[in-house]
Amino acid sequence: MGNNFLDHLSHAFETPLSNPVLIFALILFIILLSPILLRRIKIPGIIGLILSGVAIGPHGLNLLEKNSAVDLFSTIGLLYIMFIAGLELDMNEFRKSRHKSILFGFFTFAIPIAIGYPVCYYVLGYDTLASILISSMFATHTLVAYPVVNSYGISKNEAVAITIGGTILTDTAVLIILAVIIGASQGELDQRFWVTLGISFAVFLLIMFGIVPRIAKWFFQKVEGEKTAHYIFVLSVVFFAAFLAEIAGLEHIIGAFVAGLALNKLIPHSSALMNRIEFIGNAIFIPFFLISVGMIVDTSVLFNGPTALLIAATLTIVAIFSKWIAAWFTQLSFGYSTAQRQVIFGLSSAHAAATLAVIMVGFQYQIIDENVLNGTIVLILVTCIVATLSTENASKKVVLAGEQDEITTEKNIARDEQLVLPIANLNNMESLLDFATLIKSKHSPHPLTVLTVVPNNEMAEQNLQRARKNLDSTAKYASGSETEVNMMATIDHNIASGISRAAREIGADGILLGWPSKPGIIEKMVGEKTESILNQTDTNLFMCHVDQPLITQKRIVAFFPPLSESELGFDFCMEKILRLSLELTVAIHYVCAARTETAIADYLKRNKNSTRVFFSYHDEWEDLAELRKFVKENDLIVFVSSRQGEVSYRHSFDGIPKKLGRVYAQHNRILIFPSRRTGYSLDEYEDVSTAPILQRIGRGIGSMFTKDKH
Template sequence: MLEDLFPLTDAGAVFAVLLLLVLLGPMITRPLRLPDLVGLIGLGMVVGPNVLGVVSGEVLINALGFVGLLYLMFQGGLDLDLEGFVERRRASVVFGAVTFVLPMLVVTAAALALDVPFLAAVIIGSALTSHTPLSYPTIARYDLSRNPAVTASLGATLLATVAALLVLAVASAGAQGNEGVGYWLLFTGGMIGYLAFMLLAVPRLTRWFFRGLGQDREVRLTYLLSGMGLAAVLAGMIGIEPIVGAFLAGLAFNRFVPDGTVIADRVAFLGRSLFIPAFLISTGMMLDPVALVTDPTTITLGAVLVAAEVASKWGASSISGRWLGFSASERGLMFSLSVGQAAGALAAVVVGQELGLLGPPEVNAIILVIMVTALLAGVSADRHAPRITPPGTEGRSLGKRVVVPVSNPDTIESLVRVAGQIAAPDSGAVVAVNVLPFDAAPDQVRSNKALAARAERAALATGSEVNTSVRIDASIDGGVLHSIVEQDGTCLVMGWEGQTRRSGSLFGTVIDRCVAISPVPVLVCRPGLDEPTGRVVLVVTSDEIAFGHDRGLILAAEVVGRLTRQAEVSSLVISDLPEQELRERLEGHLRPSEVVTEPAVLRALASRVGEGDIVVAVTPPAASRLGRGAHRVAQAARGRTVVVVVPR
């Protein structure tokens, strides 16, 4: 009777079993202190065709498993710290080279020692040379995504995977007799063109889409996931493995999905709750436990390959980590991220089977390696991640998390637009905060939630991501400070009327208190006429330079650079410093389109400021004498937007 019922063929029944396994897997493994992925792979093996045969795995489960495979690589590209990768590219190259070469030599030699044919041994070597960062969800949970060892490991994932897949392509071409020069010229041209399209054209297209049609988060989520699928399909069409396309899609979208934002959480939730578990279950369904116990060839080959892969990956992590100066726990993270086998190994299994080079013993042995290394990756991450302190905010870029208190309906769009332009170069997020007193009435809370919603729409219209919050606190300045700390802020943008209400004040009582207690740089913004930016004007005086020791000038130059790049406009610097000295001070920070040097700086500003200009001024912190100067700059700007930079 059960034979007539199983395997399940109804799509709804298969989907129900899949979700039940996703639910049961962690419930079984967590009390045993085992990684969730071990339970998911084990349950997949039990319900698969080799044990109970509840699910055949030929339709829905395979489709979802393949999407999960793509998603793993896609999420790795999304979460890669690009700034850290650029800064530590040497570490990524070193680890990528070592973790490719050492396992390739060791695993291929081990397979040849067991009388595996040469091309099959090369394919097995390529399968176990690449790696999939299966332990990344654990590392992300401990907020270690920006740890230097993690950044180096994720960068090495790209290098090792691409190199391994190139070896696989060479081996498969050799098996099919495609060894001509024309084939490799076509393959190389396709690879170069594909890389250029993904890393140059796709980010521009995404920026245009997010600023136009993609101002709704559901639309953005659909765009990102469909982009992942299309990138995989295009990669397959030119002879590149789809998982490489998914990883490159993640890199292309990286700057548009800032950490800690709603869109990032939605992408991660969808993968963690469905796609990745489906992939792990489908992997388990490929495993034949009977063959593992009864077939001597499978047992021997599996044991040797596990030992060779684990030893070579541990050796690569240890050698590279010591050379690069990482701690023992960081080297453990490198091992946990590089020992796991999934994406590349499964791709090699499929190719080897299609070419007739890998039989059931080799396939079962590789699946065994995948399962054992998945367990080791999870155990290593659980052991080493809690021992590492998450990176602090020191040294983080100005635009990673731009906090904007919003309370005035007339200035919300202007403030959020400036904040979005500051955040965009760092793929950062705008955090719109509305602070209310403890005795706020319900109507006041509702109206301020409406203001927060307006701020969200304004930020999305600029192509930026945004988080909103209505906060109840004892004071406005205290609420702003708490928001900076809780939201991990890197910059504060505050609205200003352009005048002070008492003698000796910088900007006004509330803003002065926020400036005094803010742990991050402050941009005090007097919104002007709501119009497209035509030019950015930097105002610098010798008094401010002497007082601020260039800190304010450097920060103001960075702000001007961000505004000009985002608006694609020119910059003008007005100063009473000699032009040569000014250019020397700005060297490496800003290349102004034009420099005007006049003793009467404000008079020059008033005569040159025009429609669409944004004026940026330098003001050192706690300098009431120059507070009046900021007020005069706002007057001379004649209704244009003024941004006063206060460094920390």
């Protein structure tokens, strides 16, 4: 019995391991521990996983061998890397600086190839195809150091914007060259190959950019509640695109990259779906791929003689030097400072995702040998470290030169931002929470405060327990997008004063409410709840009606009445509208008077934003129905109103939620009341609006006898 158990145990731990459960457990332990251990000695996580793969692979401890399961997971990881690369690119930034991005893309693509090809061909002695493949690998770059520029607050600097734009161009060009090289290696590079490649590539792009986004938009609209289905749909698109690319005679990694570009606009960067995509990729698939890359590496080759070390050193030197020359040419062309040149070099010199993809495909087709594969791993290790250090050093210089994105005071406001979401109706909780996640400042450490106010009556305690249970479901939903929420349930005689009291307690910068429902007879005469909240708070207040998925919006139409630029909360409102447009990758159409346009243009100039903006003049604000001519079918309407007695207030704003709800019933709409200076509100225990009571009762009785005109 004991012998049987020992035999069973020794058989289970025979190397290479064959038990799938044990293999998976081992890989998960590596994914868990290698970044934690190597972070202490400042080695990037990507390198840690590759080195772990070297250790457990056939050329190391031989714990694992390359089998179909490892190959499947590593293929998924490779496609995932390219998909996320396409998905995370900021298309707004690219559009804004596209001419400069194109020139930088040309430099960072052509110069490494021009330097790399003769070195590979004449110095290292590789044939034409291998030399082209290796030199095209030099042209790729991965934005490993992007979190560094983000943390220093210079992500909107033009030097950063053109580097991101250049990534799209250079990676796309390299992937097309890869398709040609593979065709040539198979001996198929004739006229028929070029015609087939041209037609199949055109059909592939037509399907990916013409048909897939429409199907995706329809799917996200129709299957709104099924969050799991959204993720599975996105994965299906990625693998369908990869398969489609292979049919078209391209590499599957091109398909995954194009899938990322095609879905880029439909998946906001702060959404729950984006969080799931990144989370699962970073947790399982991408680490699996990096480990499998390490398993191919044969470290003994490095010690067989000077050749392997010479190749590794040459590849690394050429990669770094060629990217520095490209950054230098870009500096000369656009008159950038030395610090900006260093930022461009730092961001574009790291080789990781696309580099691995190209080299792995080249190795599979036996275009390159083991020496190049091993040399590339050394190159990735060195360039990731050089890029991170260079970017950090350059970012400090850019900050010292006073070229940060935001004015310090505005940044401090954003850092301490507090948003409150009073939830009364659980049906619109998800859409309100999604909207809040999109507009919340990324600088603020504070969670969103979700608030429920329970009436102070004999059922108060039971209602409070029920409210807390409802808040738990809200917290569960928020965790899907990793949105931090602070749950708050309070008792008050009056819901409006409960909300205003809670908002004052936490120092709220903004209150996000659902769209007011139709009031009953009593509310019409005494004053509606939302109106009471308006009168009792001084902070920015957003009324949100978000019935359709926000990804279906083609643009934002923002109505700014005359003198709205004089309101205290003008800058806050501008910042939130701009953040929303960046998340949804849509243009903003401002409808305003000439003076307001000047104020908006000044704000945009100060904050260096990449959003496309258009202006329309409008002077007649007494009849709000006239604004209908500016609105199209898939527009998100944002109307900046104001409280009674404020500078920009006018009589036509009286009962504005009802007016907008009637005219724009089919549209998503946001009504904003900018903050005002304290001391303008009534006594905080007062529930009646400042409008003359007789006028209010008269209007209430009048509306009871008159039907809404549709």
